[in-house]
Structure formats: C-alpha cells, structure tokens
Amino acid sequence: MNRRTFLSFASTFSLGLALGLPKAAANVDASTTLAIADQSEFVRNLLDASGKTSELGFKASFPNFAGGPAILEAIRAGALDIAYVGDTPPIQARAAGTLLPIVGTFTRQVAQYRLTSRPGLVINKLAELKGKKLSYVEGSGRQVFLIEALNRAGVSLKDVELVNLRVADLPDAIRSGTVDVAVLTEPHVTRLVRQAGASPVLDPVERQILPSTSYFYARPDVLADSKKAAAIENFLAAFARAAKWSNANRQAWAKYYFTDFQRISPDETAAIVAAESPLLLQTSAEAIPHHQKLIDILYQAGSLRERFDAKTSFVDTYDSIIAAER
Known part of the structure; x- marks a missing residue:
C-alpha cells in the first residue's frame, strides 16, 4: 500500500470509527471461520483451560507464530483474520503502510519482559x-x-x-x-x-519500565464482514471470561499451561506465578494513552518517520462487550 492509498484508507477508517463499524450480531453463524494468530499457544490454552472454547459458537483455528513480524506477513497475505500480538507490532505495521485496527487490549501491570x-x-x-x-x-x-x-x-x-x-x-x-x-x-x-x-x-x-500490553488486531475487511464481526465479538467475550478465570484460578492455570503443556517443573512454574500480575482487559479509550506513549518512544528514538495519532489505530466496536465481561 503506497502512502497516498494508506492516507486515504486511514481517513475513511477514521470516519468509520466515528460512525461506528458494523456491530456484531447477537447470534453467530456456526459455519463462520476465524483464523486467530496465537503465540506460544497462549490464547488456545487459556480458552481450553477455562472451558470457554465451547462458548465460541464458530469454527476457530489458532495457528501459532514466533513474534509479530511473522504474524504481519501472514495477515497481509490474507491467511489470518485477527491476531494476538505484543505492543509494538501494530505500530510497525502502520509504519509499513498497513493499518490493522486494534479490537481488543489486555495488559499486566508488571511487564512479562x-x-x-x-x-x-x-x-x-x-x-x-x-x-x-x-x-x-x-x-x-x-x-x-x-x-x-x-x-x-x-x-x-x-x-x-x-x-x-x-x-x-x-x-x-x-x-x-x-x-x-x-x-x-x-x-x-x-x-x-x-x-x-x-x-x-x-x-x-x-x-x-512499562506494563505488559498485548493486542488483538484485525484485517479491516474482516471487520466489514458481519458474520466474522459477530464471531470476533464472541471470541473477545470468551477471552475476557477466560482471563477472569485465570486471575481467580492462578494455580490451576499455571499447572495447565506451564507445568502440563510447556513441561516446566513445578518449582519453575511457582517462580513464574510469583512474578506475574493479573491479566486485565481494557476498552479502546483506556488503552489509547499507553499506545500513544509507545508511539512517542519509538518516534523519539528515530524508529518511526512520523508520529501517529494512537486514536486512529483503535475501533470501539467491542468496548461494550469487553467492559461487560471482564
């Protein structure tokens, strides 16, 4: 996407943000498919451990990736619908001329890094x-x-x-x-x-230094598809419930994910749990200030050619479901 096309799309996208993108339907078509990029198989395991996978109501796949750059390549190729990424990949995608709207944000007060x-x-x-x-x-x-x-x-x-x-x-x-x-x-x-x-x-x-913030971002054409938009709503609701379950059941989650799945010893698992803070979901309004801070850090370091407005990277389409379920 060249700069002129990107700016035109960004302008249109901002208008869509103001008017409201298509809201997800109350009922999800069970035949709908979503390819959701995962990392370290975290998302899939969290949904499974909490028993929320059965609540999705659509056909989900969770291809696993090692880092944001590989995910960006796949989502540009149309192989993914939405993706779980760290805090920098959405910024780098914009810098490369690809605007991938952030549909959900979750954070931990203490960094995972x-x-x-x-x-x-x-x-x-x-x-x-x-x-x-x-x-x-x-x-x-x-x-x-x-x-x-x-x-x-x-x-x-x-x-x-x-x-x-x-x-x-x-x-x-x-x-x-x-x-x-x-x-x-x-x-x-x-x-x-x-x-x-x-x-x-x-x-x-x-x-x-920084809280540990991650995002779910989506291809714009996926958000414009009413069936997939509804599936994303269900997914974010299920993920919010799963996150709440993991906070209330830290030992059970740690055993499931770290000890049983990743084959980490119980002692090492205990050390990880001791250093980890609760998983918190944020609305777009709550997430924008921190995202702007990240943009500013990269811009001031010379890693970005221009300073973006963080607001235009988010949609508030799913804020109400996130606020209700978290």
Whole structure:
C-alpha cells in the first residue's frame, strides 16, 4: 500500500470509527471461520483451560507464530483474520503502510519482559547497559521495552551495540554469550537462570519500565464482514471470561499451561506465578494513552518517520462487550 492509498484508507477508517463499524450480531453463524494468530499457544490454552472454547459458537483455528513480524506477513497475505500480538507490532505495521485496527487490549501491570544478562555478567543498574551488546528485535514488543529501559538509564542507542536477532534465537544467544543482555519472557528467564547461570537485571526500576500490553488486531475487511464481526465479538467475550478465570484460578492455570503443556517443573512454574500480575482487559479509550506513549518512544528514538495519532489505530466496536465481561 503506497502512502497516498494508506492516507486515504486511514481517513475513511477514521470516519468509520466515528460512525461506528458494523456491530456484531447477537447470534453467530456456526459455519463462520476465524483464523486467530496465537503465540506460544497462549490464547488456545487459556480458552481450553477455562472451558470457554465451547462458548465460541464458530469454527476457530489458532495457528501459532514466533513474534509479530511473522504474524504481519501472514495477515497481509490474507491467511489470518485477527491476531494476538505484543505492543509494538501494530505500530510497525502502520509504519509499513498497513493499518490493522486494534479490537481488543489486555495488559499486566508488571511487564512479562525481563532484561536478562548472559552467564557471568550481573547488571545491578540500568546505567550499566552502556557499552553492552544488546539484542534488538525489530518490530516486536521487546524493541520498545529495550528503548525505554535505555531512556530510564540515560543511555543512548548509540552507546550500546545492537544485535538484531529472531525471537526464537534469544535464549541461545544468552546461553552462549552471543549478546550480553536480551529481552526475554518466561519460561526462558527462569530456565536460563537455573540451568545456565544467567541473571535478570537487578535494578528495581526494570520492573517498572512499562506494563505488559498485548493486542488483538484485525484485517479491516474482516471487520466489514458481519458474520466474522459477530464471531470476533464472541471470541473477545470468551477471552475476557477466560482471563477472569485465570486471575481467580492462578494455580490451576499455571499447572495447565506451564507445568502440563510447556513441561516446566513445578518449582519453575511457582517462580513464574510469583512474578506475574493479573491479566486485565481494557476498552479502546483506556488503552489509547499507553499506545500513544509507545508511539512517542519509538518516534523519539528515530524508529518511526512520523508520529501517529494512537486514536486512529483503535475501533470501539467491542468496548461494550469487553467492559461487560471482564
């Protein structure tokens, strides 16, 4: 999509936002299909563990991906309807000329990401990142987390050596010492700490850098399809109920997902649960300020050519169902 086409579409999309996109019907056509991009099979497992899969009312598939860039390629190709992504992929998609409306937001007060150093290296303060070799995953939530960590430390991107790696390669990069510090998620942090002698950054500010925010975004033509729009409503309602169940049943969810599915030891599972904060769903109005902050961080770091208005990345079509079910 060229710039002129993108701006024309963005203008039309903003008008649709003001007028209200097609509202999902009360009843879902059981023959409707939705391809929902998953990561680490989190969404599928959460729905299954909570017993909410049976409440979808349509045919859902959950192809699994390793990171936002791969998901963007698939959704551009029309292979996906909606996708579970981190906080940066919707911004990177817009920067590349593709506007994928955000239909749902969920967050944790404490970030799922951890700055983790290689064996033999202990980082006590964020300022000690200066001069280090850091992983830099373009287009993923890890990117903005790392940039903000450097901002908090007063360290410029020019003061570190950036190594661009795929998400799947990060644990081995830390284990082997290919990089000094990587932005990792569980269970990799706990495993590397216990098995390889890696270490999370010890500065308490690291736990306050950013909340852990993720989104569901959709192809615009999917939202214009009344049957698929209704299916998305059912999906978001079921996901909200599943999230509420996981918050009330943390041990049962952790055993199902981490211990039984990911084959993580009970001790490691307990460490993950102890560090994890509740899963909270947000309406578009609640989510927009944080999304604008992410855009501003990337823009100020020179990763974006223009500063977008976060409001035009969201639709409020499903706000009422999210507010009612969360």
